[in-house]
Amino acid sequence: MGWKKIDKIISKSVAIIIIGLVICSFSIIKININRNRGDYFSETPDNLKISSDTEPNNDFNNAVEVYSGDEWSGSVDYTDDPNDYYKIYLESLQILEIIFDSSDYHNLYIYNPDLEYVYSTMCDHYSLANISWTANDDGYHYIRIGYDIGNSYTMNVSIPGFEVGITHPKDISYKYGNVGNVITWKIIDYDIGTTNYTIKYNSVVKESGSWSSGVIINHSIDGLLCGIYNITIEANDGKGDLYSDSVDVYVGFDIESNDNFNEAVEVLPDIEWSGEANYDDYDYYKIYLDLLQILELRFEYKSGMDPVEIMIYDPTQELLNETIVSSGNASLKIVAILEGYYYFRVFPWYEVYYNLTAIIPGEVNGLIIPAESFSYEYGTEGNTIIWKIIDKNVGGTTYSIKHDSIINETGSWTSNVDIVHDIDGLSLGSHNISIEANDGQDDFYFDNVSVNVFNKAPMIDYQGNTTIIKGSQGNYLKWNISDYSINPSNASYVVYQNSSLILNNTLQKGINIITYPIDNLTVGNYEFNLTVNDGLGIHNECAEDIVNIQMIKNTNISINSPSNITYEHYDTGNTILWNITDVTTINPTFIIYHEGIENQSGTWQSGVIVEHSVDGFDIGVYNISISAFDGCGLNITSWVLVNVTPCIDPILFPPVPEEVYLLGKPLNLQWTVIDDTINSSYTNYSIYHKGILNKTGSWQSQDIIIDDGYINTPGICNITIIVFDGLGRNASDSFNVTILQPNNNQWQYLTAGSHVLWCADSNKIYIKMTLTSTGYCSVKINGSIYDPFSTSFDNGLLYFSVEVINSSNLVFPVTTRFYIPASILGSYPRGNLTLYHYNGTDWEGIPDIELNFPSDENWMEYNCPSFSVYALGLKSSTSNGDGDGDDDGDGDDDGDGDDDGDGDGDGDGLAAFWNNYGGIVLGLSISIGIGCVIGIIVVIKTGAIATSNIDTAKRSSKKLRKIKHKFDINKLKNSIQKINEIIDELSEEQIIKLTRQIKKIIKKIIEKDKKSIEELAGELIKSHLLIKKDNIKKAEKRAKKVLKIAEKENHDVIIKEANNIIEKIHNISEKRGKV
Template identity: 25%
Template sequence: MNNGYGVYISGGVNSTFIDNNIINNSNGIYFSSAYNNTFYGNNFLHNTVQGFSNSATNSATNGTLGNFWLDHLGIDGDSDGILDTSYALGGSGGVVDDFPLSIWNNESFAPEIIYTPSDITYETHSTGHNLTWRALDESSTVFEIYFNGSSQGINPFNSREFFNVSIDGFDLGETNVTIIFRDSDFNEATQTVIVTVVDTVPPNITILTNITFIEGNLDSLLNWTFADFHPYNYTLFVEDQVKISGLWNNSISLNVNVSHHLKDIYNYTLLVQDTSSNYNISVLLVNVIDGTPPVVSQPSNVTYEQGTSGNNITWMATDNYPANYSIYRDGLLVTEGNWTSGVNITIDVDGLSLGIYNYSIIVYDINNLTVSSFVLVTVEPSLGFFVNHPSDISFLEGLDSNSILWNINGNRTGAYTIYQDSLNISSGTWLDNQLVNYSLIGLSPGVYNFAILLNSSTYEIITDAVMVTVNIDNIDPLLNDESDLLFLENSINNSIQWTFFDDNPDYYELWVNDFKVETDVWPSNHSLMFSLDHLTPGEYNYTLFIYDLRGNYANDTVLIFVVDATAPVISSYPSGPNVTLEYGHILNLTWQAYDYSSSNYTVYVDNVGVITNVWINKSLTNFSISDLNLGNHNVTIVFRDFYGLTSTHEVLVIVEDITKPELSSPIDLSFTEGVTGAKIINWSVIDDFNGTYLLYRNGTLNKTGSWNGSDFISIDVSSLSEGAYNFTLIVTDFSGNTKTDIVEVTVLSSSSEPPSSSEPSSSTTTTTTPTTTAIPILSSSDSISISTTSLSSPWSIFFFFVSFVLLFWLKKKKNT
């Protein structure tokens, strides 16, 4: 094995090769100019080229039995031990094994994994993902699957069968999938595949089309819905400025009211992201057009005596987008020009001949929307008495304080009649310098002609007419414009106060972040105040709408910015400033922190950031750590909120090694002095760290040395002379943890005499002084058998007694 050739035959003929293991070679069996050779019952495993022959006379079978080829992936359909398909060797000889073995011959190997899947990456929440293995073993028993070290159960397996393991439904990230095949001889074969689940699909977002609406339309809303397996946050930009942002999930939608925009085109861009930084964008244009024509005042009709001066007509027009106007007299253009919203347009009507003239004005805005108004100008002859000409009156419905007041002068008396649209509605007499007052209570919306006919005592007649226009209430309420606010979280006395006015008040609505939160009738004091002290950090849009009885409305928006002034609070954390960890074990640390603007956290180990992740308010933050070296380590967690405020907690992790080495306990030895063959005591020692050892024989240091993390310590005792010996081994690891084992060695005399002293006496002369005889050390299973035939002297009896006590004490000590 492990050669260029497992079997190389050059020029050989009539040879037979049986029951060989040919493993890990460049070439398994190679015939070069060799003929009539036969090989069968051999195992070919892990050779680059399993077999090669340029001669067809060589045979890979004896007619019923071939060889085992590890790379032959055929099946044994009838379970007779022979695969159903043949195996062809390399070379021009065309040698074929027609009876390939389904399992290796006369050997017990660990299971061989002959078909292994590659590492796999798939999209989250997709299905149909499997890992397939195929294993080979002569005593196939079970396989066990682990996901990240967690067993998923034990299942039986049959040699050469394919095994599918479903890996659908894994979380994002990497998962270690490990399969262990075990046979009945407890041999194992292991293979690990890395399954990576990724999220590359951007969130699904409704794509809105561009919208166009008339300025002031209250029903102008944008509505987006989102969908993703791993939602995170969204940001809405208006003209490249952030309007609103936040977290989202699949159960919410984003509604945005755009009715507050004035005429223009606005770019709305919505950016939606998931936790894997995939994103989608929705862009649309909001086109606000002007659908409201200008508003122009209605001046009163003008009546004046011929020859007087200072007579004119004055209009006032209002519009957000003024353009030009034209003034006509009796249908003929008199003048034209540009106008400014809220600025008077005046035309002089002096110098006209007797008669009645129709003056009309047409006012245009830039969108060519128009409004018109006409005024009658009456030029009368000069009279001996006269009545003043009150101005035409225009007022909103519901106002009952209006009246027409005529003042009659001329040193005369007479009678009067008042007409409303040719209908006689009032009459009476008048005196010089008398005021005639007619109330306009109860008029419905419309245009009315009120005329007074005056008859004097000298038979003179004069008239005057006043145009009264009662307008439908189409004037928006008056609402003050509140400034935007910015204040710190938890500060006090923060509020918005709006004041407003209208002749026909009805109700109001308060919207917060495009959601209606309050509606009620107008307060009698025409004022509303809303406290803001309860708001948590963030940006808020407060919009107040006020409506009158005719549906006219006004609105004002205030942006509220609440700044987070409080760092995150770590409410629970690992107990104690120090944590002790046994080397090689896993340490789990848990923190809990809260902050309404939670963002993320980072864990540092010895000032090196090892993980950064999203932190959800009040959730438990778990961190597991292992593979730390011995010594002190600083584990620091930093919580951050969206405003950059941080809180930190540190834990000192002390990694110790308090585990004693694992030391085998060889059995005690007993052998006859002089018997050939090595007598060796072998200890095995296992520990995570290297160490040293001390080996004592009968209490005297006999040997020292060092050992690696997994090592053997041996001593050859073959040369010991007759006697009893105590070999004590003390092993110490790098951290000073020790383990001790004692092996007792008894060397018997080659004759039937009891064992003599294991050490030579200090003199060759015979004395009555006891010699330093080695004392046998008994194991817990040994029995004590003492012959009394040699106790022929007091000293012998004394020595026997001392030896017996010492043996008993050592036996008891070992047992404990």
């Protein structure tokens, strides 16, 4: 609904005409022409004889033109159109004088050529009104005689001359790139000398010149960049008088980022904007409006696709007006009812090119903001209609409000202040509420609102069907009835139980709460029916609700009985699990007590575990109980004893190390720690080699693994570990290992069978040999030459040296030497250097590299797959000679078959054996059990195969397969002895096969023995768990069984730990006896 203004009363038009004719017969015309110096005016035509307001001069378009010297008489009042309009042509700075005489009160207004209000006054009948006003523009100016009380008047107008001064042009706005923009000034001065003026842009001089009185100064402002400019003129008349004026110029354009309210482009009136917008790039603009100013938005659809929506918003960004344009032009208008920025948005459905112009044609005298039609429920309160009238020029204001044409309220109003009208208590049905108001001047306002009063049915808020357990308390039916539209004398409600009336009461206006207790119902099914009647006769509304109640029998509650708990002090993760079951519960709850003091409470569900932690207790025995309630009158209680015992030290299971390690070989040790109570943030261990700290670390799991424990010096080394559990307790383990460096070897030239072993962990080996006339040879390993013998030898000795570097940069020198007879000292020895390797899976004795010497500078590179032991052997190039072999357990043999590691042996034919068939050297050092090392040294010699002994070899191989399943170390020794006795009768392939079988059998023996220890340790861990679960008898039985087996197999560590567990069990039993 738009704003409304009463400015015409059509029913009085006939009376106006009659009165106008009567007045016309008494009108007088008087023309006064006053010519002063410098006068510029239009003379009144001689034939013009207009003396009254008989013209329909009731708006600007029909204004009667008057001239200087005219005396005009007329009349306005509430029976006539309340305004008479006149116009007179004035030049800028001309003075307009008006003498106004009236028989009562009149309002007089002056408007400039743009119809902008510039002057007003109220004239009364007590004295003449003398008005003098100076024009600022060239063109027709308008005089409006308005109604106040009104009646006849006489008005004399004259133009006595010009006022000395300078004109003040309006501020200018134009779009960037437009042309024809000019500022025009005129200066009036009757006494001038040498004149001059300057024009400044933002205080910077732009133009200067001279001027003449009454002659226009035109200044072009085309070509400015976008922005706001203050353009000032300063003029001097040459005789001491100064004139100045200032004009603001705004130059703007459309921008792409104005796609929301916050980025709206500010525009000034009369600027035409060209823009482009699409469905995801809207254009927003804003313009500042004073109260009651009119905004007209003119839109030109230049080109595009699909329609575009044009919308205008007020300063609160509430939509005021909108339209949809598909082509051509459109116009939207609003009146500012708030002072501030108003927004308009160009919202295309797809894409549009447009021109947009914001016009402010003027302002309205006033307006009424209408109220919206609405409905409300009969009997409710707080229903109001709110109007607001905005009027800048008010006198004695009045209003009257009618209900269905009958006056209900009258009063006065204030501009821009709400008129709030209470409409509570209207009868059911539709009503017309209207307001009529006037501003005490000449403006009237009217609005009409339609109000519908309706009856709303009662609303019932109910609890719904439910099941109740017999014996539970506090059960009742409850309804909330809400109804404000009732007849209190007739409104009522009734409740039936299985068709029997149980409640019949009066319904009150508003909220009614109905309750009915049902604890005493017997087991069975019940229907309750509620009916509500608001008592309004023909407009009567009813509501109904039905509730079904089932009363059932209560069942018993049950709970499990968890086992008592025993745990070490500081142990965590100790919980009690209760399982409570009951099929009939209402808000079931539980309470947990520690030694009779409430510790925890909550709710429970049938069959859902209630978990309760008992961590953090001090050492002692505690009674923990739970009481569960089903909410229906039944409850149950369960108890658990919690025994917190002192902490025990960690249990450390030591590794099974080899007693002898080659220098530089990794130790690869692993300890197992058992400790149920630790502080994982502070657990740590320290490992010492020969009393010196070698490594520290933290541990979280049960295993501590040391995989890089190199020892860089030979001899006996003590290894000690101390483990801390983070709670002040510790455990330790200590043992010795022997670190060996390969011994120097010596043999005589033209003998064979000697070899050297060393340990390394590289994947490449480099060998460089140089043989001098004095008999010196060196070997290069891993790219570096190591020469520990810097002086030449004599007495027929040839020195042969090897050094090995492992991945930890440890150096291991090995030296060999052999004797050269003086008779052939001048000759170079002939022979081969043979390299053997152990590939990690099988022992092999097939030569991989042979280096023939003497040579000049022989470099050989050997890429090894994965090895730890290497052997260098020297093979003679002749076939004769007896030798005295070294049989000290290092794998050397002189060919007599004696290989028991206990002494020397002599034999013949070994040189020929090496010369014809080569040799295989096998050295094993096997660790079995704890601290038990068996040395098995086997010398296997290749030779011709005797056909008659093939069966013997097969039988020996068969025996080995049987031994493999028995894992008997003594039988294994006997079988190896028998193989050595027939070794000369076996083929090389059979020998290799048999040696592989021996290795696999030994490996199985080791694994069996290790498994036995691991199984016993596992049984001890189970004993610990049984103690934790408070199963003392089973824990003791298992520990004693382990002790018996460990004593039989001499496992000292297991024996010690089993005794500790048995002692712990005895301590627990003694404490419980005291309790």
